[in-house]
Amino acid sequence: MEYMEYIHFNSQMEYMHIIKDFAYSLLSKCTSYIDQKLNSKGDYDETYCIDLLCMINEVLQQPDVQNLHTNPGFEVDLKLHILGEAAHAFQRRHEEFVKENDPHMRLGKLKPHYFAIFRDLYQEKDAHQIQAKDFCEMCLHPAIVNYVNNRLGVEIVDNFHNSEQSIDFGSRSFFQFTILKDLLNEWDFDQYVEYITTYEKFVKSWIWKRMVDYYTKNEDLKNLEENIFSAILDKIRKTLEKLRHQGAATISEFVQDFSQEMQKELVIPKDSLVGTYMKQAFDPGHFFAFVESFLPNLQEQILSRFKDLDIKSKLSKLPVRPQDEIFKQMFGCGKQCPFCYAPCEAGGSTHREHFATIHRPQGFGRFRYTDSEKLVCSLCSTDVSTNQMFRNRDTNYQWHPYKEYRTYYPDWRIQPDPSIKASDYWKYILKMFSDDFARQYKAKPANLPEDSGNIIKEEALQAVKDRYKL
Ligand SMILES: [Zn+2]
Numbered sequence: 001m002e003y004m005e006y007i008h009f010n011s012q013m014e015y016m017h018i019i020k021d022f023a024y025s026l027l028s029k030c031t032s033y034i035d036q037k038l039n040s041k042g043d044y045d046e047t048y049c050i051d052l053l054c055m056i057n058e059v060l061q062q063p064d065v066q067n068l069h070t071n072p073g074f075e076v077d078l079k080l081h082i083l084g085e086a087a088h089a090f091q092r093r094h095e096e097f098v099k100e101n102d103p104h105m106r107l108g109k110l111k112p113h114y115f116a117i118f119r120d121l122y123q124e125k126d127a128h129q130i131q132a133k134d135f136c137e138m139c140l141h142p143a144i145v146n147y148v149n150n151r152l153g154v155e156i157v158d159n160f161h162n163s164e165q166s167i168d169f170g171s172r173s174f175f176q177f178t179i180l181k182d183l184l185n186e187w188d189f190d191q192y193v194e195y196i197t198t199y200e201k202f203v204k205s206w207i208w209k210r211m212v213d214y215y216t217k218n219e220d221l222k223n224l225e226e227n228i229f230s231a232i233l234d235k236i237r238k239t240l241e242k243l244r245h246q247g248a249a250t251i252s253e254f255v256q257d258f259s260q261e262m263q264k265e266l267v268i269p270k271d272s273l274v275g276t277y278m279k280q281a282f283d284p285g286h287f288f289a290f291v292e293s294f295l296p297n298l299q300e301q302i303l304s305r306f307k308d309l310d311i312k313s314k315l316s317k318l319p320v321r322p323q324d325e326i327f328k329q330m331f332g333c334g335k336q337c338p339f340c341y342a343p344c345e346a347g348g349s350t351h352r353e354h355f356a357t358i359h360r361p362q363g364f365g366r367f368r369y370t371d372s373e374k375l376v377c378s379l380c381s382t383d384v385s386t387n388q389m390f391r392n393r394d395t396n397y398q399w400h401p402y403k404e405y406r407t408y409y410p411d412w413r414i415q416p417d418p419s420i421k422a423s424d425y426w427k428y429i430l431k432m433f434s435d436d437f438a439r440q441y442k443a444k445p446a447n448l449p450e451d452s453g454n455i456i457k458e459e460a461l462q463a464v465k466d467r468y469k470l
Pocket residue numbers: 337338339340341342359360380381414
């Protein structure tokens with residue numbers, strides 16, 4: 001009875017590890033949501049916590065998480081922990097927001113501004129000059145900064161895809177290949193563990209590193225900012241020219257018209273203009289000449305403000321976060337093979353069957369032999385066409401034939417793989433990190449088949465390349 005010898009299963013202790021990895025990755029997903037809300041600079045909104053709860057519930061409802069058979073107590077603990085962390089963070093943000101918007105504090109901040117108005121009036125400066133300066137500093141400046149930030153996220157995604165990086169991010173297969181190549185070059189065991197066990201978190205930080213590296217090495221980001229900036233400045237000039245002939249009677253009326261004209265691009269903070277001259281006589285031609293003369297200075301101020309920010313804080317503060325957009329395009333559904341943890345590469349988010357090009361020795365999915373506790377070297381894509389059996393928590397620890405894996409994993413299609421060479425990469429990794437993985441997974445090192453002893457680094461990578469037909 002051949003199949004009785006070939007028995008794999010996940011122990012209770014391994015189950016705890018899987019739960020820990022799951023909780024860890026859910027936590028990092030929620031933390032990233034919280035960070036995003038904190039960066040938006042608005043006040044706390046009660047929808048944030050509802051969103052978080054929905055996010056957690058959605059993850060808990062996923063079939064593979066359901067298969068973990070966690071109990072309600074665990075779910076409550078998880079939610080309490082995450083919302084507890086969120087509550088502290090949101091409370092701090094709310095206090096900061098109240099401080100920033102306290103009328104007394106705001107008036108205090110305006111003190112130098114009122115003084116400047118008084119001084120200008122006393123020195124009998126041209127009222128139009130003061131108005132124009134205020135308009136540039138109080139209205140245009142913040143509106144342009146917001147506009148550039150809003151556009152930048154979108155344009156970075158385009159730029160990244162059109163750069164030399166585009167090959168690596170061109171398709172899911174190439175993306176997987178690039179990650180595997182990178183891992184091989186860096187040769188860090190912990191990175192492999194993170195890639196295998198907390199795949200989503202790994203991919204997020206990998207994309208982030210690539211983006212920061214790329215934009216640190218070249219001037220693309222600066223060029224993008226300058227292009228967005230000069231386009232909007234152009235539009236502002238054209239709008240001023242148009243309004244010159246409409247003849248607004250007061251500056252308030254002009255600001256109203258201007259906001260209307262530019263409403264697609266700019267959100268003008270209209271009530272930030274203060275002073276006694278709001279209702280004074282207004283000569284558009286005179287006023288526009290001053291605004292025109294202030295624009296180059298404004299441009300310099302804003303661009304130098306962008307220059308002072310380092311790449312990391314710049315990228316993480318954008319309303320459209322390019323790293324998240326690229327992640328969405330590359331990550332796919334994020335499901336991993338139940339036997340070897342290879343990630344699904346199927347296109348679109350609504351595919352019915354998960355699919356991976358290259359499966360791995362199942363030891364990477366924490367499978368070990370019952371008696372010897374050695375990690376399993378055989379591939380799931382081989383075992384699905386044999387008479388061998390497995391058992392784990394999903395089968396309720398009852399033996400089940402690999403051939404009928406779809407009884408438990410109906411949404412996975414694991415193609416029987418006749419070319420064993422395709423997985424040489426992973427055999428090589430299992431060979432080189434044999435003891436490390438045994439320690440990490442609390443098992444015994446795998447008994448590697450004789451042929452895997454001869455695989456060298458170059459062959460490992462070539463096997464992946466061949467399989468993806470690159
Ligand atoms: Zn697999």
